[in-house]
Amino acid sequence: MNEIKPSKLERNIDYFTLRQEVEEFLYDEAETLDQREFSAWLEMLSEDLTYFMPLRRNVKYGDHAERENTREGEDISWFEEDKWTLSKRVDQIFTEKHWAEEPLSRVCHMISNVQLLSAAPNVASAEEVTSKCRFLIYQNRVETESYFFVGKRTDTLRKEAGDWKLLRREIILDQNVLLAKNLTVFF
């Protein structure tokens, strides 16, 4: 499940135009987060957002589709939440007492390999679009602490009142035992 499949959409001018729009959204979002504009970031999220990051397990060859990732709606994952919970995370930072982010970490989001997977009703006049990308997030904390989070993301954007909003984000972090003490960065 949740496998990122190669994009089947025809590469034409509509595809590249839409991809550019999606990329612009994703880059804006990364910039907003890196600038620590957390309230502005929440504005980019749909009220119906799903934000999901499974755990990754070592499983036998052939079992990957079935068992590698924990299942949304069934298992314990790193994140399976909505906009309410993410708003709480932002509120927590704003208390100035969230010790894991006080003082704030320095965070840098790199987004690449953006490809479109599907668009509805169609690529030329999309109201909803699903893309995949790679991410590399660098977190530097306090004095010498640093972490790299590298993986794949599948994002669905939906047009709401003329603006793209993030409707669904699935984060596939390429780690088994998490090598960071905390996941305080937004992915």
Place this chain on the structure above:
Amino acid sequence: MDQYRHFDELVNLEQGTIAREIFVDEDIYNQELEKVFTRAWLFVGHESQVPEPGDFFTSRMGTESVILTRDFENKIHVLLNNCTHRGMKVCLYDEGNSATFTCPFHAWSFAPDGKLVGVPHENELYSHVLEKDKWALIEVAKMENYKGSIWATWDKTAPDFFTYLGSAKAHLDLALDSLDGSEGGTEVFGGVHKWISPCNWKVPAENFCGDSYHNPSHISVDMIGIGPSAGQGEKGRRDNELADAQHVWVSFPGGHGIHSALKPENNAYIESYKDNPIVEEYYRHCYEERQKRLGDDARLVPFVGTIFPNTSYHGRQPRALCAWHPNGPESAEIWRFFLVDKGAPKEVKDMLRRYYMRYSGPAGMTEQDDMENWNYATAGSRGTIANRLPYNYQQSQNIHKINDPVPGLVSTQMTEENARQYYKCWSSYMQDKSWDEIMSHPAQVKDERI
């Protein structure tokens, strides 16, 4: 012997001080692996992770990999994941099902009960020399399946699990029994949190044995509210089901320490879990059922606890078992298994899963702040000047009672007595003391076996 007197100085209960070096010293850490982790009972996993014959779940005891298996006679085993030929891991997977574990190096193969069942070219190369029954995977000396939770020790002279647990059992039960008070009936969700936290493994173990004083760590979540009624505007990191209860901090022989609470005699239900009426109804129903089933005993409700040396539980909000695996003096590999009533409705399981995830572990809003403090408190134990002053463990010294109002060494106010006793016990292990000495404790109940 000098090295032994040393530990009594490091853990000085008369003064109520503990030397910082026990949290960072490499030599002490290496001794712990031998003296604590090869003797004490350790939590390994849960039977619900290996429901079928051939199922396995790969776990950890101390720094070493072990496999929890269910053999074809339905018997559960805990085996060292280490080939008896040259030490390669015989199981490379976190979980799965397999009739045998075939070593990737030279292909010796082992059955789920540990027996060596296959040796390539056995007849030509090992004729009459190899006694296969002597080369099984190393199995733990003792294992206990307690209400589904699997515990094991490498020490065949260790007391049996129930003697080891003593009266702490009643508190661990609060996490393992069903919410309606029936015995057992819990399972773990799929998905075990595993992460590396830069702290000494004893720091979180101490945190969970009754450091209720660390509330200021969680001021941010308490301000914003993330509990099961937070959607209704309730503040706090959990619903306050204990608002009318008498909190108790209890230490037990063997070094275990817990924080539970006693509800008043009328044991009234406090409305909680209000974000979802189905969940609220379930908790209310279970609360009433439990009261019918247990009577006055239902007044005991859980908070947290640590079973010596490195297993802790959260009893209710959230509800989990956690192992703080040593991973170097200043690093712990933490594994958390989340518990739920097997028979709970889907809505309840979903709500709890989501609450557990936003509360616990590296993505948990509550525990993130713990992790930051455990990290830098460990680092702070390192300084040369800092080391001249031990840590202060004097909180609520000499105010405890014995077996009042519950069995054990009890305080009804916040206390560091649980921590003091935890480290006293730790120091006994470090001095290679006998099991009788390790289990000696102010609240020791006379051993009836004699």
